[in-house]
Amino acid sequence: MKIILVDDERIALEHIRTLIPWEENGYEIAAAATNGRSALRLCEEHRPQIMIVDIRMPVMDGLELIRAVAERGWGVNFIVMSAYEDFNYARQAISLGCVSSYLVKHEVDCDKLILELAKAKLAWEMSERQRKLSRSEQIKEAFFASGQPVKHGGHIARPPLCALLLQADMPFTTIPSVTGAPDNSGTTGWTEGFRHGEKPANWELIGEFAHGAGRLVVLFEQRDKSATVQRDAMYKLASVMQRGLEEQLGRTVSLYLAFECTDIARLPVLIRKLEEAARHTVFSGRGSLACADGLPLPFRLASINAECSRRWLDASASCFMREDYGSFASVVKEWFDSLLQPEWNLNGLYEAIRSLTTLYRERLAAAGLPEEDPLDPRTAGPLYNLADIRDRFLRAFGELSEHRSAALKQLSPKLLQALRYLHAHFQDEIGVEDAANATGISVRYLHELFKRELNRTFLDYLTEYRIKQAKLILMREDAKMAEVSARVGYRSPQHFSQVFKRLTGVLPHQFRAKEQAR
Template sequence: MKVLLVDDERLVLERVRGMLDGPGHGYEIAATATNGRSALRLCEELRPSIVIADIRMPVMDGLALIRAAAERELGSVFVIMSAFEDFDCARQAIGLGNVAGYLVKHEMDRSRLLDAMRKAADAWRTEEKRRRTERTGLLKRAFVDGETAALAEGEFRPPYAVALAQEDMPFVPSASPVWGEAGLPASVWPEDADEPDADDPHWTKVGEFVLRPAQLVSVYAQKNNRPVSSRESFRRLAFDLQSRLNGRLNRSVSLFYSFVERDFASLPGALQRVEAAARHAVFCGRGALLCADDLPLAIADPTSRLASRALRPVHPGLAAEAIRQLDAERFESVFNRLFETIVRPIWDLPLLYETVHAVTSAGSELLAARGMAALEPLDPRRFEPVYDIGELRERLRSWIGDIRSSASDRPHLSGKLLKAVRYMQDHFHEDINIEDVAYSLGISASYLHQLFKREMNRTFLDYLTELRIERAKRILDSEDAKMTDVCARVGYRSPQHFSQVFRKVTGLSPHQYRDGAGVR
């Protein structure tokens, strides 16, 4: 805990320093001063937790120092020293509110001093906890509602840095991933310890707040108006923050940061940049530590995505068409050009989602046309989770290659059964049965039953259940929908029945599946 010593007598400074030295006390003498004016400057620069100050000093006395520190909201707690005859001045100082102890110089010994320091430390921790809570509320309002005035008038000045730490999650083919409830802790430092970043020479923490269950936003201000060229120092601080989170969570965390050189009114824009970077985590891989200002994101140039889309050399639909026609050479060419477009000149996340959807849909259709069970190649419960765009690219290419090989070995479904399968894919969410499907085809239910057994080696109900459960898993993977909604959207009237069938097929309840049970 940082301590500042202030007295115009050098012997007193050395005496107090000697009493505080020693293992186990946890106090660091950050600096000394011989008058109140110098001490005030050091308080603004070093932000000590505790100041031990004499009352009678030249230039600026102890009372003026305490008042000035309180007016500037520097957060320091004072322990004052005086001669016995200065008790009235000491009583005035105690009445200012940021004084936790009073010591008479000629009576002071190590025991009395350490007791006063413990009380001051407790007072500082209590006040610091209150300030953190207040800052959290102000920061949330600043980012969400743009209410930055209260923060801008406080103790912190630009430039600023905004960091977003995000628990690494497997890629899912949805623009709205569902975050688990465990997520990042509300605070990265223990309640009973000093803030870990307090001793950083360049940056001080303004505050932090949980943006989503797995995303933590921290805001920093540079100390002493140091030049923005000290960004490398923030990267070191960000690395330490990332390392602490990795240790506390025992899981991988990525961290994205952005700089603001003007005022608090620019902070929402910085948050927008780090959020955009976090959404593009698949382009970075696990454990990323990157400055969002340097990434090829469309948010930096709103016209770039429109221009990129207008100049696209290839469309995902061409890849889907090549898959359906089992044209391996054409698929490879289109697939490669798609991924080149996805990563440059900007990271085109919408195009990535379009490509994944087109490729997986075409592959699933090819499987269905051969009476084969549909598989989601990016399902982290069935396959190794994918975190990186390179891994994603190879996973899709390999999956399509396996489908082509399997499709060439299995006969195409008969026309009647293929029509039945397509009807079921379009209407599985409705209350359908084998009679409904057979009627739509103009055949008997018994004949359709025979077709399923002969060509797909399963019953109508087996295939319908497979369709419904696969769709339910996709919804649970990509949306935060209520279970009653999921149940209705996949064709089940009763949530209890849906849960029983889901558990029978997957071995997990729908809630367990959503919470990530079974993810490697």
């Protein structure tokens, strides 16, 4: 805790310096002055928490100094030390509300001073909590309500300003996040080191407020108004703050900046930029430090997300069905790359995740494997950025492809040839004779292969495959039932509906409604 000593008698100053072991008691004498004017200048420079002040001094006396510091709202607590005859002056000082005690000089000893310093420290801490709450409310009002100038310390914060949003990094979730009500949990004391530690060059910390769990908004004001905006200095300060918070919290923190050079009434614009940047952390990655103005944030609704996702999904599904995992991986990588340009497409990411998860679960079911979520954090681990999500999908589909390949290797070459023919022509009117001719074996032998190696008939396998393809169409498109039935090899929509219900338990339109409701 910083202390400034003020007395016009140098002998008195030296006596106080040597009266107690200051550092052992948690105090630091930051400076000393012999008149009130010099003390006021030192107070602005060092921002002490306590000042020990004599009443009678030249140039500016102790009472004038206390009034001047109180008017500036610097939150200093005073201990007045003087002679008996100055008690009336001391009483006026005490009435200002920032004087914790009055001491007669020749009566002060080590124990007495330590006791009075403890009282002053407690008084300062209680006042500081109230000042901090008041500052927080004023700043929040400027960001979200009236847009009126932010008042702190008896003056108005003036541009250039810099607003920061700090956010403790959390693993990505497939449920879109919504900023909740302000919550102080996890943000208490995040900026204390900058408020009471070394004064950062060029920028002054105005205050902060919690903006949702694990989120904090901080406002800085540039001291030198005549200079250009000191962006480099702010970046250095933000970097130091970020590293300090990461050490304090034991986790990574993302930090986004936004500058306002002309009008404090534009703070609501800044907070919207910062919120949007924080919402897109999955694109910038954990531990980000960036200016929101330089990020490719979206400023229009991406109404074609579903259509784009359908095209990418059709392309990737086609590759996977052909057992061409190399092409499948290339398509998925291009798909995720497309979400970065020309702007970050968060809605498109959610749509891509939904589509690929659906395809993955369908392929699991087709392989006779239990359903699972490819992004389940229990198996995938925490996912923080776009590359993590993409790579997890590629790994999951790669493992599934290897499982399928292992299963197919157990089938005879002739049956594999027949299956490839069936997969390529399932939408046509084909029968076991067509597959047998294409394979170069007899119908009877092909029947035997299906029963022995797949434990089903050719017709059973063909029917199941057609219904699986119908499910894909129903989930992705709004095609009419006549079109769906024709695309999967059924001339009659009625017959298609009967077969679909027999295999799934519901009619096609019921299946579609259920999927759309998810």
